Amino acid sequence: MNGERVREAARTWLILALGTAVYAFGIEYFILPNLLMEGGVTGIAVLLQYAAGLPPAITSLAINLPLFVFGWRLLGRGAMVYTIGGTLLLSLFLWLWERTIDAGWIRPFTTKQDFILVVLYAGVTLGAGLGLVFRSGGTTGGVDIIARIVHRWRGWSMGQIILTMDVVILGSALLFIPKEKVLYTLVSVFISSRVIDFIQEGAYAAKAFTIICQNPERLAAAITKELDRGVTLLPAVGGYSGEKRMMVYCVVSRFEIRKLKSLVREHDRQAFIVINDVHDVLGEGFRED
Known part of the structure; x- marks a missing residue:
């Protein structure tokens, strides 16, 4: 039984690591080079990159640290282990992909002739990454922690909380990037949500x-x-x-x-x-x- 638990835990962490790696790749390879946005705390980190040049690997972790404390106290250890692990792995892979691109080993995907192609691949990549993260039982922290806390405290719908925060974040992006890019982001978010559902529900429908x-x-x-x-x-x-x-x-x-x-x-x-x-x-x- 212990051997089975160890194998199951190893499998879970492997899926979580793969998911965060794919998601971080989508951020660094598609989102940032094309001035697109993302929701949640990652979206705040992307926004700080555009506004002040701060690296998302550091800002996303810095924003999540105080949320870890509140989440651990209010939600308990069981609900937070994979969330903390997912957030730390995401920051690590954001840093690794950023260094890889800066070193010239990978050239980010940018185009001005067929921007919808960027949006499609960004949505699929981010959705695949997040789908694997959620399938492993983890999250990338941030808005998910806030939504759980507010839901337990006030009883509000988690979906409504997350949607409201994403609208605020995307609305704030209008101050730093063209509105066309925000509209393209909405398309990417929609595609991402469909891919997340597909991966979570399973290909064995x-x-x-x-x-x-x-x-x-x-x-x-x-x-x-x-x-x-x-x-x-x-x-x-x-x-x-x-x-x-x-x-x-x-x-x-x-x-x-x-x-x-x-x-x-x-x-x-x-x-x-x-x-x-x-x-x-x-x-x-x-x-x-």
Whole structure:
């Protein structure tokens, strides 16, 4: 058991380190050279870079240090370990990428002819990095800590708190960069959010079928035989008729959706089918975590 815990912790820290490295690369390679912005404390650090030439690796850590103290006291050790680790790793990788670019080993991506290309790649890179960070259970600190504290103190929605702070940060950027760059940033943030959702929900997306039909036992047997998928029979009661019957519940991959629909229709043309999105499916026949 101890060996499993060590391997799981090592895997978590590896994903966290990879995520912060990718996110820091997006900041140094796409955001800063093109005068774009970012939300949260990283956005404040980027803004200080534009306004006073202060390196984000130092300012992001300096802003987060007092938040660590409040977060540790109010949220507890368990909630802060990976957040502190993610923040420290982010500052480290921001510094490393900055030194790498300054040394000329990597040339930052800049263009004036097709700026939308910068926005697309910036959004994908930042989203991929943050998605890995969140998937590991960590954060990059800053606004996330403030949102948790205010949510616990006042009960306000964490999403609304983060959105409000990001709006203030992006609004402040208008004092230092052209408004067109702020608008481009909004596109990048949108793309980033979609990529974060994709990574967190998992690339192993599937569909869950809930089926009400005649003779559900026979359908379950057919699904097991034809698709080699596990099936669960759930007890149900008709709200109008009061009739007791069994529902069929089955999860299949995206490539088996049409085949399962056809199988159900062959079994019962009057069957009632509800299909739901399922994300990050673990278990036999899908992904083993």
